Amino acid sequence: MLGVEDPRVTEVDGKFFVGYTAYGTDGHREYATTPMFATSENLITWNRLGPLVRGEDNKDHFLLPTKPEGRCVAFHRRPPSIWLAESDDLVHWPEEHMRAILSPRPDNWWDTKRVGGNGPPVATEHGWLTLYHGYDEDRIHRIGVCLLDIENPAIVIN
Template identity: 55%
Template sequence: MRLTRHPSNPVLMPNVFNDWEALNVFNPSVVFHQGLFHMHYRAQGSDYVSRIGYAVSEDGIVWNRLQRPVLSPSADFEARGVEDPRVTELDGRFYMAYTAYGRAGAHPEVGQTATGITPMYAVSDNLITWQRLGPVVVGEDNKDHALFPAKVGGRYVSFHRRPPSIWLAFSDDMRSWDGHVEVMGPRPELWDGKRIGAGGPPILTDEGWLILYHGYDDKHVYCLGTALLDLDDPSRVLKRPSTAILEPQETWEIKGDVPNVVFGTANPVVDGQVYLYYGGADRVIGLATAPLDELLAWTIAEG
């Protein structure tokens, strides 16, 4: 199965009139809330420091942007950027997974020391102002985390990545995480043979948790695929097709700040359609769609 790219692609491009997003905009989060699409996206300007911007849309294609970032680095361990937002709505609040990239240092808001590449969470009630909650893990380079849109066994569940695999962690309060367990690893000789990581928040279906994830091979070509996880035990993989559903083929997916990349970080379902938003070559944002029932049926049949 192949997703259908939208003819208006790319749906978001750098804005040369705002220095903080003049170079690259990519790897977005998108949630559908109260009839609108809300996007949070990673942006880079001339200083190459990543900040997170916000945009809103009625149709998921044409976007109106806020002219300032909604999240910027505020401590040493974020000094080189806040990256790759993934927002989940859960119990009436919005939780943003983002990667802190920087140096060692205690954060004034969360009081914990982190180094290098750290998977962080923040929370909001309005999608604009965010309060940092803290890291999933510290002391290791870790990223590609995303929160499940429902609790499992009464606990919060998050993806994260201990290279080269996708892992899970569990929490009672979104601040302390435990129960770390590996879910999936690379598959040699396939498109995801070198390293894999989670995409957007998993999609809850009657058949299981449908996930869209990225992976790359020895040629460093990033593609996207699907898998199905058990509802009650998401560490158990039920289905995992061997072929990708999206791979770089457009010029703006092949040529950019990092070549040959489609990097999906959002997959909201609206009126039965999966809207996959992804970074193209770390420069622009693309959209591809598929009916949820067809994507799920294909995953089950091919997995």
């Protein structure tokens, strides 16, 4: 690992969790990114929990501030889409508990090539307010907003 970037902190049940991107070489690729998590009770001392996934470029990850049905929910970018993942322990992220929830839109939109999450969603009376970014063929990055179902954040309302 050469370094880290893109920290995104979420408080869940009185503890702090940071999603950060580790980058470096992995023996096959010159520049590889790995989504990692760590936890803290005081924002000073951190304990690494490990990766969300291995062996693929993946970043823009963070946690939902609550645990629907007792499970931890993470959002991450498996290009070109935003994915939702669920875990019982923040260490094991089974592939069968991952699914794409927001993908690039068809031609003539600002987010036709890739989308990624910006940070933890905010609960509102209408759902989880979620900021995301994307770009088009010209690689012009823009910011957007979507609303996720408050009970089932895998459902994009608008």
